[in-house]
Amino acid sequence: MTKNISNKKLFFYGLSEMPISIASLPLLTYLPSYYGQDIGISLSAIGTIWLFTRIFDAITDPLIGYWSDKTNTRWGRRRIWMVASVPILVISVYNLFFPNEETVTATDLFIWLALFWLGWTMLLIPYYAWGAELSPDYHERSTITAWRSWLGMFGNVVSKSVPTLALFFFAYGGTREVTQMIGVFMLILIPLTILLTTTNVSEKMDYKPTYIPILKGIKIMWANLPFRRLILAFFLYSTATAISGSTFIFFIRGVLADEKAGIALLLSYYFVNMCAIPVWVWIGKRIEKHTAWIFGMLTYAIVNPFYLLLGPGDLYWMTLGLMITGFGGATSYIFPNSMKADVIDLDKISSGEDRAAIYFAVWSFIIKIAYSFGPWFALMLLAYSSFDPTPGATNSESQLFGLRFIFSLSTTIFMGATILTIYNYPLTKKKHEEIREELEALNN
Template sequence: MALSLGQKAGWGLADMGIVVFVVVKQLLVLTYLTAFLGVPVGIAGFVTTAVLVFDMITDPLVGYFSDKTQSRFGRRAPWMFLGVLVMSAGMVGLFSVPAGMAMGANLAWVIAFFGLATIGFTMVAIPYGAQSGEITQDPKERSAMTGWRMGFASVGILIGGAVIPGLAESMGYAKAALAVTPLMVGAVWLSLWATRKAPRIETPATINLGGMFALVFSNRAFVVLVLLYGVMTLAIAMITAGLPFAALYLIVDSGDTALSGAASALSVLSLMFAAFVVGSILSQAGWVLLSNGIGKLGALIIGLLLYVLLLGALYTALPSVNVTAIAGMFVLAGMTNGAYQQIPWAIYPDLMDVTRRDSGIAIEGAFSAIWLFGQKLANALAPAVLGLTLAAAGWLETTTGTVAQSEGALASLQMSITLIPAAILFVAVLGLAFVYRPLAARVLA
């Protein structure tokens, strides 16, 4: 049965709420620790990574238990309904560190609430990813669903990357996080309501944990795609983690360009994210059309190669006092990033179908857990890699927002958000073309 437009769009809506937290944890936690709590950047990067590694441990368990859940609302909805509440509460608590505590107590507070928020995130994200393999088996329909998803995700990126930093400057991090929690909860709950009549698998899986994941790992094309998506995500996460520092030190508004007023009103960071989101939204329909025209894999490779070229151009443009020119480049970056955002998420459910077809067992939750593993590992590594890279170059922490940095430290930051991610993305392109393509051709033909 074909999905209605409302069901496709409704399914995509949930990602708006999910992505707000994803962007906040990638963009603001490291900066919050180093620029406002006075934690040395190397320690802050390690702490952020440690929490995200812990988060990965919960993925297989949530995937397993969601596959085995039986309720009148299906296997996925109960997890998502409760998980978004846990995620939101943890995010608010994360930025509510009481004043006057020692650094060790500050770290313990952040770790506890960050861990709670990531557990909630897993409770939402794993079942949500599993739904893409349950509610349709039509590859083109999945591309359309993912287009809607990434369109709403772009709005979430705008809120997490542009609105929350601006609110944080005016009202504080905790109040800013609290202000967006109704949107996060509402997006997930409205999505569940919109898809309540969509096709779903009611019968819980009976296979045990070991057998479930043995089936997943026997799908070699899927495993390779997971690894390559993790490589892509490492590049993007390094850019995201470094962007707040770039907005403070590498993109300085001269006050005399077309968007100087916007930069002054929103902050440079918020303006760059707004430009990025505009590009992403504009590109979504184009990536769907290109995927349907030349195939998802070909469209993804083209998008990543364009991303590599854009990052090279951005390296030559930084540091800059022309916020208008840099914002224009961020629009283009958002358009190329649209391929990374959308296409892998439309590919991996097709590989779920292969295992269900060959085994007769529906374990979409297990697939979703492993799919997110590569992404989460990359997101966990990126702050540590960036923190160690900047620390090696002599980066200085502060409690006042900015401090004079050495030329070497600034050069290290410049490479960390441009040339290094570009090289990582190019490695992913080679893997897609020469490792993944022949494996996928055999099972998806």
């Protein structure tokens, strides 16, 4: 039997998710629009920059994961990497979110975005690996990811509420203003939350640093069949969200013909996300994790095609659709990461080592490939359809249909493929209990 983790420990551990969650939206949704529509860098250049910086980012993932697993200091092997990420993230966030619009170039965007992704990897991989090591229990792992996700979502909602209130009460807000307000939140929260997490939560110190060479370790990993199913599902799901995220503001501006409603619409989505997380934790304790995730993804597959029918002024229907998918989307913050931890237990039997970071690194690598491919694919299609992103530009119906198709149906197709991939997932609660019994026998 394992002792349950205290709520205090869960709270402080989850705090570092706040800057991660807050950053995810503007990097995918607002920065491409800001640099394209407000600064004037071409869509094809932005798409190419996102592709190559994400490829660079993906290459660093297994390296950081491998080095984190090998790290052995008096402070542990996870927190030290998180602290080291702070100055890199602060410098790159400042230059990305507050550029000199008169002199900034595509090269500047490339440099600061690549540096940001390096700091992001140094924070994310050890942080998520640490979470997988906090408890061996099947359901408590979902509780850990739920606390982390809820706190991240809370920070996300607060950071989106301020621009929304500024727009509502003071008519202050556009893509530039929202981007910079979110940037302020990130500059404050990155050092603050990481400090609170690393000083209030202790690491497991009885780990076994990895000695398996990286290529041999990846070969052992590839023999893990549930792992292969899960990374394919992650790739497809991440591609779907990357396509919709990178075209969201274009859709609001171009199809709904509203220059400033984007942040309020996103707030409705993330607010429902936040409220739904405890509901899905309750549901997840009664059904298999992969089944709960499938139910969540079905909301996207069903709702997104209806976005094809929207036009200027249809904010009510857009809000309703986002709230429905926001409820289902909460599953992606809880169950996939909890399923990762279960797969890592299976690896412990095969490798005899604690290799959580390299697993999270490979998953992150796959997701980042999807996050580079998705925006590149979407922005290239937009450029091919001759869609004009310039504020106030008049686009033909065929150009707008291309935008509608990319935003709605592309997402639906990839989401449906994810559901088919994860259906009948083999690592169930019963199977995981057998794995834990085997691990306990080996440890004894």
